[in-house]
Amino acid sequence: MANPSTVEPTRRDMLFIATGAVAAVGAGSVAWPLISQMNPDASTLALASTEVDVSSIPEGGSLTVKWRGKPVFVRHRTKKEIDEAVATPLAQLPDPQADKARVKKPEWLVVVGVCTHLGCVPLGAPGSRGEYDGWFCPCHGSHYDTSGRIRKGPAPLNLAVPTYDFLSDTKLRIG
Amino acid sequence: MSGPSTFVPQSALGRWFESRLPLGGLVHSSFIAYPTPRNLNYFWTFGAILSFMLVAQIITGIVLAMHYTPHVDYAFVSVEQIMRDVNWGWFMRYSHANGASMFFVAVYIHMFRGLYYGSYKAPREVLWILGVVIFLIMMATAFMGYVLPWGQMSFWGATVITNLFSAIPLVGEAITTWLWGGYSVDNPTLNRFFALHYLMPFMLVGVVVLHVWALHVTGQNNPTGVDVKNVQRDTLPFTPFATVKDSFALVVFLIFFSWWIFYVPNYLGHADNYIEANPLVTPAHIVPEWYFLPFYAILRAIPSKLGGVMAMFGSIAILAFLPWLDTSKVRSANYRPVYRVFFIVFVLTCIGLGYLGAMPAEGGYVLASRLLTLYYFGFFLVILPLLGMYETPRPVPATIADSVLPQGGARLQPAE
Numbered sequence A: 001m002a003n004p005s006t007v008e009p010t011r012r013d014m015l016f017i018a019t020g021a022v023a024a025v026g027a028g029s030v031a032w033p034l035i036s037q038m039n040p041d042a043s044t045l046a047l048a049s050t051e052v053d054v055s056s057i058p059e060g061g062s063l064t065v066k067w068r069g070k071p072v073f074v075r076h077r078t079k080k081e082i083d084e085a086v087a088t089p090l091a092q093l094p095d096p097q098a099d100k101a102r103v104k105k106p107e108w109l110v111v112v113g114v115c116t117h118l119g120c121v122p123l124g125a126p127g128s129r130g131e132y133d134g135w136f137c138p139c140h141g142s143h144y145d146t147s148g149r150i151r152k153g154p155a156p157l158n159l160a161v162p163t164y165d166f167l168s169d170t171k172l173r174i175g
Numbered sequence B: 001m002s003g004p005s006t007f008v009p010q011s012a013l014g015r016w017f018e019s020r021l022p023l024g025g026l027v028h029s030s031f032i033a034y035p036t037p038r039n040l041n042y043f044w045t046f047g048a049i050l051s052f053m054l055v056a057q058i059i060t061g062i063v064l065a066m067h068y069t070p071h072v073d074y075a076f077v078s079v080e081q082i083m084r085d086v087n088w089g090w091f092m093r094y095s096h097a098n099g100a101s102m103f104f105v106a107v108y109i110h111m112f113r114g115l116y117y118g119s120y121k122a123p124r125e126v127l128w129i130l131g132v133v134i135f136l137i138m139m140a141t142a143f144m145g146y147v148l149p150w151g152q153m154s155f156w157g158a159t160v161i162t163n164l165f166s167a168i169p170l171v172g173e174a175i176t177t178w179l180w181g182g183y184s185v186d187n188p189t190l191n192r193f194f195a196l197h198y199l200m201p202f203m204l205v206g207v208v209v210l211h212v213w214a215l216h217v218t219g220q221n222n223p224t225g226v227d228v229k230n231v232q233r234d235t236l237p238f239t240p241f242a243t244v245k246d247s248f249a250l251v252v253f254l255i256f257f258s259w260w261i262f263y264v265p266n267y268l269g270h271a272d273n274y275i276e277a278n279p280l281v282t283p284a285h286i287v288p289e290w291y292f293l294p295f296y297a298i299l300r301a302i303p304s305k306l307g308g309v310m311a312m313f314g315s316i317a318i319l320a321f322l323p324w325l326d327t328s329k330v331r332s333a334n335y336r337p338v339y340r341v342f343f344i345v346f347v348l349t350c351i352g353l354g355y356l357g358a359m360p361a362e363g364g365y366v367l368a369s370r371l372l373t374l375y376y377f378g379f380f381l382v383i384l385p386l387l388g389m390y391e392t393p394r395p396v397p398a399t400i401a402d403s404v405l406p407q408g409g410a411r412l413q414p415a416e
Helices: A010-036 A042-046 A079-087 B012-016 B023-031 B042-065 B075-084 B089-117 B125-147 B151-167 B171-179 B187-218 B239-263 B290-301 B307-327 B337-357 B362-390 B400-404
Strands: A052-053 A062-067 A070-076 A110-112 A133-137 A142-146 A150-152 A164-166 A171-174 B035-037 B235-236
Touching: A010 B235, A042 B035, A052 A062, A062 A171, A062 B235, A062 B307, A171 B151, B023 B187, B023 B239, B035 B239, B042 B187, B075 B089, B089 B290, B089 B337, B125 B151, B125 B187, B125 B290, B151 B171, B151 B187, B151 B307, B171 B187, B235 B239, B290 B307, B290 B362, B290 B400, B307 B362, B337 B362
Parallel strands: none
Antiparallel strands: A052 A171, A062 A070, A070 A110, A133 A142, A142 A150, A164 A171, B035 B235
16 A cells, blocks of 8 residues: 555445535434534524604704614704715725715715624714714724715725615605 | 652541542542642733633622523613612622723733744643633633613614624624514613523533633743753642732732722722613714723724724734744743743733824824734734744753752752
């Protein structure tokens, strides 16, 4: 057996490899359920949409709703806030995205209220909106602008825009 | 260092049992006749203190699990019930919560001891790496335990730490969802954390057994770092010498532990954790438990999400490579004048990072965190490899006995 590659394989070799392959597939097929059970189940996936009435939000105000266990910010933007968001050159953005790609109607901004750094909820009350008038995350100091785009701090991405539709002028379905 | 056991039980029943399962011989050779270097100082008592803390945490933890409910609607209330209604519940919970802190106090002293006296050097590399594994499991256990009371810090600490995994390219989001069992930290997360928090201490027991086994194969290091050359002259039997010294140190440590439990039980905790978890409101200032602060400071020092996460995990992983990063042949810092200075600066760096981890991530604090992070990694990656080549160590004693006994213990009777 000095050089095994020149030796003709025997039927025993074949049996050995076949047995090993069956054992590997068997082990894998038992391991998969053990891993998959930790993922969200169908009942969690089914809770995927929420309806919101936005008629009560004044201009400049915002509403936080819970969707899939996370906060979603619905902000009624003022003219000044919209202009700021539209006028920002894309070159200034760490995650370049035009404002019009992030909204369906310019006066309504809908974003997932979870900081893209490590998942805190950014602050958006007047007075704590950060340096770019949008949101400020107190955990590690990320600043978002009036379009929910990251401007300064450790977060790598803009606040996520969830899938949503306007069912009427004042009714919104998220998810 | 240990030969075949010469232990012979005195009773006939003992001899009958011993010939079928030599348990008595194992205990005798490991904890009674086992030779310990005669110059060990009190820094060598923390192994026994840590063993005690592990057992204490398991006992108080099992008791708490009898009264705790791992469900988002009941967890917070059940912990308050433990505090107010359960007989001695306050004592069990305060012992367990402060016990975690005391466990880390002891483990950090134990690790710095190893770092100072070169206990990680050949032939103790495997012993040291097992210690790093123990440290990692301890951190995971402590983190999950802190989530269970389901207060604001529990929830947001869990959110921030699990989100660290979302920094992994491509599969990060999927891994985070998998860890949560949903789209955010919620009931499935709490349930699995409870299951794992109960499991991991028993994994710790297993690795601790390997750690002690590895220790008893190579024998203990000692303050001179010199190997045992003559078992008669250089060592003393574990019992009574180490047993009594360990017991005394344990009692002193328990006084310290008791002070926290009975006088300032909430000092090391955070007031926000007495507010029930609210997924819609993040506390103004999220701070991990004190024992994670240095690593948290490293995470925040790097201005990139993936980079920060890698630096944080790297700061722990690098410890496993320490036996090969330190190129000096001399173990003990007592005979390494230059290393000693760098070591003291390293200890201060770790304490400084701990302070910065508790401060807000802005302005001068960030700059200071970056400088200290640089030193932390520089210590392992630059200073230790180079120092072994350029430092001139002081002469080490020929034997352990020479360092502690007059005339090197020439006239000493063998201890028995």
